[in-house]
Amino acid sequence: MKPILEVKNMTMDFGGLRAIDSLDLYINKGEIVALIGPNGAGKTTFFNCITGIYTPTSGDVLINPQGKQERINGLKTNIVTRKGLARTFQNIRLFTSMTVLENVMVGCHAVTHTGVMGAIFRGKSTLAEEKFIVEKSYEILKKIGLEKYVDELAVNLPYGAQRLLEIARAMATDPFLLLLDEPAAGMNPQETAELDELILKIRDNEGISILLIEHDMKLVMSLSERIYVVDYGKKIGEGVPEEIRNNPVVIKAYLGEEIDA
Amino acid sequence: MDFEYFAQLFLGGLTRGSIYALIALGYTMVYGIIELINFAHGEIYMIGAFTGLIIASVFTMLGFPTLAVVVLAGMAAIVYSCAYGFTMEKIAYKPLRNAPRLSALISAIGMSLFLQNYVLLAQTSDFLPFPSLIPDFEFWEPYAHILTSPELVIIITTVVVMILLTFLIKFTQIGKAMRATSQDKMMAALLGINVDRVISVTFIVGSATAAIGGILIASHIGQINFYMGFIAGIKAFVAAVLGGIGSIPGAVLGALVLGWTESFFTGYISSDYEDVFAFLFLVVILIFRPSGILGRAETKKV
Numbered sequence: 001m002k003p004i005l006e007v008k009n010m011t012m013d014f015g016g017l018r019a020i021d022s023l024d025l026y027i028n029k030g031e032i033v034a035l036i037g038p039n040g041a042g043k044t045t046f047f048n049c050i051t052g053i054y055t056p057t058s059g060d061v062l063i064n065p066q067g068k069q070e071r072i073n074g075l076k077t078n079i080v081t082r083k084g085l086a087r088t089f090q091n092i093r094l095f096t097s098m099t100v101l102e103n104v105m106v107g108c109h110a111v112t113h114t115g116v117m118g119a120i121f122r123g124k125s126t127l128a129e130e131k132f133i134v135e136k137s138y139e140i141l142k143k144i145g146l147e148k149y150v151d152e153l154a155v156n157l158p159y160g161a162q163r164l165l166e167i168a169r170a171m172a173t174d175p176f177l178l179l180l181d182e183p184a185a186g187m188n189p190q191e192t193a194e195l196d197e198l199i200l201k202i203r204d205n206e207g208i209s210i211l212l213i214e215h216d217m218k219l220v221m222s223l224s225e226r227i228y229v230v231d232y233g234k235k236i237g238e239g240v241p242e243e244i245r246n247n248p249v250v251i252k253a254y255l256g257e258e259i260d261a
Numbered sequence: 262m263d264f265e266y267f268a269q270l271f272l273g274g275l276t277r278g279s280i281y282a283l284i285a286l287g288y289t290m291v292y293g294i295i296e297l298i299n300f301a302h303g304e305i306y307m308i309g310a311f312t313g314l315i316i317a318s319v320f321t322m323l324g325f326p327t328l329a330v331v332v333l334a335g336m337a338a339i340v341y342s343c344a345y346g347f348t349m350e351k352i353a354y355k356p357l358r359n360a361p362r363l364s365a366l367i368s369a370i371g372m373s374l375f376l377q378n379y380v381l382l383a384q385t386s387d388f389l390p391f392p393s394l395i396p397d398f399e400f401w402e403p404y405a406h407i408l409t410s411p412e413l414v415i416i417i418t419t420v421v422v423m424i425l426l427t428f429l430i431k432f433t434q435i436g437k438a439m440r441a442t443s444q445d446k447m448m449a450a451l452l453g454i455n456v457d458r459v460i461s462v463t464f465i466v467g468s469a470t471a472a473i474g475g476i477l478i479a480s481h482i483g484q485i486n487f488y489m490g491f492i493a494g495i496k497a498f499v500a501a502v503l504g505g506i507g508s509i510p511g512a513v514l515g516a517l518v519l520g521w522t523e524s525f526f527t528g529y530i531s532s533d534y535e536d537v538f539a540f541l542f543l544v545v546i547l548i549f550r551p552s553g554i555l556g557r558a559e560t561k562k563v
């Protein structure tokens with residue numbers, strides 16, 4: 001079986017700057033994979049290239065959710081989402097003036113069909129769909145453990161809960177692969193531990209594969225089955241956590257070169 | 262103070278305000294979603310009035326009953342205006358979405374001039390008489406000296422439109438998509454929302470309310486011409502800014518405040534200075550509340 005996401009020889013240039021340099025990466029179904037590297041290494045750019053925010057200068061982004069590989073680079077963002085890739089951002093980007101439930105309901109857009117006419121004339125199918133969306137959103141919030149906040153405005157949630165809500169909203173799009181950009185940023189150790197558990201639960205119970213950008217090494221090492229390390233847009237290492245921990249190139253990129261006295 | 266006179270002015274202001282509100286909604290919704298002042302919006306309203314006149318004349322000539330004429334003319338005006346609003350966005354604004362905002366603004370002014378002159382050439386530069394589509398209701402007779410039947414219809418129609426719109430935006434999926442898109446287009450797209458489609462819907466909804474406003478005012482005043490969209494558009498724009506551009510309740514509130522200001526100043530002071538009062542009031546409000554009555558004060562990080 002081919003990997004569910006396969007990135008082949010992808011390069012992304014911004015004018016003269018090469019942000020990503022012929023990167024290869026793959027994720028198998030049900031895997032939790034981490035992408036790490038120093039600040040400015042091109043990790044978020046990589047996410048942007050996969051999700052259609054940028055179109056890569058060259059290379060292939062291939063997905064394979066149901067046994068048929070498909071090239072998705074150059075597709076519009078909302079189409080990529082509908083194909084089953086969902087993501088969160090480093091900074092919180094919730095819809096602040098909406099309630100928690102509404103935030104998740106917006107995420108259900110990827111799986112709904114009602115148009116304006118349906119919204120105005122409110123036929124049977126529209127009503128059924130709206131009911132389905134509310135139920136589905138509530139279900140997701142329960143899984144993530146946010147059901148006690150349903151009717152709160154998103155902006156009033158504690159920080160950790162806001163981060164979880166971002167994940168809940170991404171899950172509403174029915175993804176096969178969830179791209180998490182520094183989900184633990186700013187969390188306290190207890191919240192991080194809960195996040196660790198939650199990500200495992202999402203993978204185990206929902207069968208959603210995870211690609212994770214993270215600086216919290218404890219989280220990365222405990223969660224990931226494989227790790228990719230990038231620096232200056234180039235892949236400088238890949239392997240299981242144990243290999244990465246002992247890889248001299250990786251250590252050099254993170255800690256700098258030893259100075260021989 | 263004469264209470265009846267006061268009531269007349271109050272309700273007259275409410276009627277004006279309702280019309281401004283119907284047009285202001287289009288400005289504020291479009292601004293809320295793509296941060297563009299759509300200067301051609303007043304022209305959509307004018308096109309609505311023209312379509313209404315043409316269709317109403319045809320069906321009156323064919324001998325249709327009044328109610329059928331009103332409904333058909335209204336529907337035709339809405340459909341036609343929506344088509345114009347939709348096309349306008351695709352031609353004049355969509356290609357400029359990532360251009361500097363000034364370019365889109367100039368494109369909007371160009372669109373406005375184009376549509377004015379297009380109607381001028383295709384129709385006429387004269388004032389055309391518009392039939393009074395709304396009859397005087399018998400049951401309303403005792404109150405007609407304070408508020409005429411057409412004015413009553415204008416106010417009721419506006420309230421109904423507002424309720425429908427609030428429902429659309431607050432409770433439906435497309436409404437949620439609109440709110441999401443207006444706050445964060447990229448995030449909306451990442452959640453599977455077709456942002457282009459949401460923007461089109463916004464233009465269509467705004468055009469529909471403008472067309473309703475166009476028909477109502479034309480039937481109330483009794484005449485239309487190709488230039489009518491300009492001053493109405495400016496007034497509605499003022500209303501939207503007054504209330505806080507981008508905010509829908511703000512647009513309605515701004516429109517009502519503007520309607521009452523005009524009505525009371527002209528009623529108690531002088532009718533020669535109607536526009537002077539309106540714009541003076543705008544300046545005063547914006548000095549004290551630069552982001553409008555209900556607008557959120559934006560603190561920009563420097």
